[in-house]
Amino acid sequence: MAQDKYYITTPIYYPSGQLHIGHSYTTVAADAMARYKRLRGADVFFLTGMDEHGQKIQRTAEKAGMTPQAFVDAMAVDIKALWELLDVRYDGFIRTTDAHHVAAVQAIVQRLKDQDDIYKGSYEGLYCTPCEAFWTPSQAPEGRCPDCGGPLEPTEESCYFFRLSRYQDRLMDLFMREDPFVRPVSRAHEMINNFLKPGLDDVAVTRTSFNWGVHVPFDPDHVVYVWIDALSNYITALGYPDQLTLFDRYWPADVHLIGKEIMRFHSLIWPALLMALDLPIPKRIFGHGWLLLKEGKMSKSKGNVVDPVILVDKYGVDAIRYFLLREVPFGADGVFSNQALIERINSDLANDLGNLLSRTAAMMVKTFPQGLPEERIGDPVDEELDEEADRTLDEVEGHMEQLEFSLSLEAIWAQIGRCNKYIDVTMPWILAREEADHPRLAAVLYTLADNLRRLAVMISPFMIRTPALIRDQLGIPDKDPVSGTDYTAWESARQRGLYRANDQVRKGQALFPRIDVEKELEALETLLP
Ligand SMILES: [Zn+2]
Secondary structure, three states, X not given: OOOOEEEEEEEEEOOOOOOOHHHHHHHHHHHHHHHHHHHOOOEEEEEEEEOOOOHHHHHHHHHOOOOHHHHHXXXXXXXXXXXXXXXXXXXXXXXXXXXXXXXXXXXXXXXXXXXXXXXXXXXXXXXXXXXXXXXXXXOOOOOEOOOOOOEOEXXXXXXXXXXXXHHXXXXXXXXXXXXXXXXXXXXXXXXXXXXXXXXXXXXXXEEOOOOOOEEOOOOOOOEEOHHHHHHOHHHHOXXXXXXXXXXXXXXXXXXXXXXXXXXXXXXXXXXXXXXXXXXXXXXXEEEEOOEEEOOEOOOHHHOOOOOHHHHXXXXXXXXXXXXHHHHOOXXXXXEEXXXXXXXXXXXXXXXXXXXXXXXXXXXHHHHOOOOOOOOOOOOHHHHHHHHHHHHHHHHHHHHHHXXXXXXXXXXHHHHHHHHHHHHHHHOHHHHOOOHHHHXXXXXXXXXXHHHHHHHXXXXXXXXXXXXXXXXXXXXXXXXXXXXXXXXXXXHHHOOOOOOOOOOOOOOOOOOOOOOXXXXXXXXXXXXXX
């Protein structure tokens, strides 16, 4: 069977300010999915990048006394550094100022014009600068942007329109197909009821009021704005329209991960553009919720340290990745607070996982410094725990296919809880007292070590550094030089009994040191701008 390919994308981020924990959330989610698919043997392409054009960038750069290009170049350095800090491993990083992208957008616009999918008209409407979106008075009755709530400016200008209305029926068919195009399904219903049923209007796709953008080849006073410029990144990053090696290998996308606020553009305008270009439609658009601060949507002024750089520095990258993917049920909104973060670190990471490892390693070192003996006496409770590990793996695989990261982690942590309970039930510290009980103790510790080995693999799409630390304390190599067993491979988590007794077990540092909640919240307060 040919190797499955898997193409996953994040939105391209608009770098008019520093990225915050919300952007990190989407990107870490995509990274976890990409890593999972790589572990399952898929040929993965994971794309992220930056949307660098538009009026707001132009204005922000001017205020900073920079050219827009110098401004976005500096932002690109920061954003790539952030992804590196968060252990995000992408395969492509598209910038809409890339020469190939600019030429590709011009070719797309030219083709749309040639086949009469684009026509010249003029637009009167209410314009939201941050969103680069026009709204009609009926869509924005209070004069505020329906997406971001910001002020709208009445604007009239000559522009080109894309005939979105032409694709109304085909879009409706797409939304009605059996395997939902848009997830979660509630978001699909919003699109059908709010936009498709009332009937789609053509959309303005060029601007003349600023010039920081891709110039329309047949009318250079116009620049292409965000719909065609930004959305087409998903194909131009693969070389479309003239360098098709990657494009042929990976298109259509398996999933576009997006925030719900850009669902309309991704689920209506984007497929219509692809239909106009005679290209296949992405398999799925997944709109996740927002990571909210307690007081509402995230913003700098709300009194929580949300700078991912500070948080990673204080708690480590794996704790932050874990929190992001565990706290928010994917698709719904979640709440970010420093307190919730610290409590998760203490309960799930320091207590549940950290203690399981440190207790297991400590007991192994103390009673069996030469390694677990061959003579072990098993019990049905050992078998039960192993069977639960089998089921956990099945659950994780099922949830990951639906991008249910928090449910995957819940399933893994349920198994960690069962391992801790198994310690309470088997009471190894009592077995250690009498030599006659040591064969039973050896079986208990073997069961725990083998379960930790399997758990280390299951957490590896989510937490990048912790699996190696677990293996290290248990004396498990990444790859066994004799048997060739790859202990990092996903399939090794499916097998029981791969753990090999050895004399390299050691009680290392705590995986996640416990944090004093009160003190830490105070310390974070002092970091607020
Ligand atoms: Zn807006």
